Amino acid sequence: MAGHVDNAVVLDAPMDLVWQMTNDVASWPGLFSEYAEATILEERDGTTRFRLALHPDDRGTVWSWVSARTPDLATRTVRAHRVETGVFKYMWIFWEYTQEPDGVRMRWVQDFEMKPGAPIDDAAMRDRLDGNTKVQMELIKRKVEAVARVHST
Template sequence: MAKKTECAVVIDAPMDLVWNMTNDVANWPSLFTEYASAEILEREGNTIRFRLTMHPDEEDGQVYTWVSERTSDPVTRTVRAHRIETGPFEFMNIFWAYREVDGGVEMRWEQEFHVKDVMPFNDDAMAEHLLKNSAIQMAAIKERVEKAAVARS
């Protein structure tokens, strides 16, 4: 009933920089390649509710947008998030974890979801799409955070 994907990247930068840049949701359009805008709707402590809007789809020009909520824990260096507006999903839960490793900081994403039965694709197809896209986004994030780390030193 649920599918889970997991991917990770090691970013050659200090933990505080990786944590701060990747948790600055308002700045995600300059960190991720897929987001046109990120609007913060509400903040309460370490929890934020926000709307993400993607760039138009290359194939059909469709613009996808949804509201998510995420809670960061700077002590454990973890983040838990879920979609409020689920779009094609019955549910979408996301877990981010950061840990220092040789060569920098490992940032790991786990996505647990189930695609609505009425969709023209299934969980396996969505998992394949998410893994492919996560690799692209993680590479962009790695490049941009590492560039900021060099500029900071």
């Protein structure tokens, strides 16, 4: 069995600002609440390889992994995947940005499968990712819209 999460949010901000802020991986610790560190490891042929580290969990464990991300400005899409999969067999993420009448619709589609013996199954991870994605998208929405308001005055 595999997991699938599909969420979107509309940001009241210009497309170029949304694209720039959400694709600046090095700045993600200030954009997402869950990331303590984002370290760029390599940029080659339009793909960025980077390490993300979460804030310590309630046991003091810091979870981290390497991902690769390839944005396509022409189609306003991004394809990403975990290189170090950890508890996942695979984790693929598709980002899509579309212009809507009331702003930019930013959509994240996450497809994954947990490894046998992982501490949670696909359904539990789907629920966890779905809930956290909504929280992160709302946070990003507020932060990007705040910058857009400053730039518009």
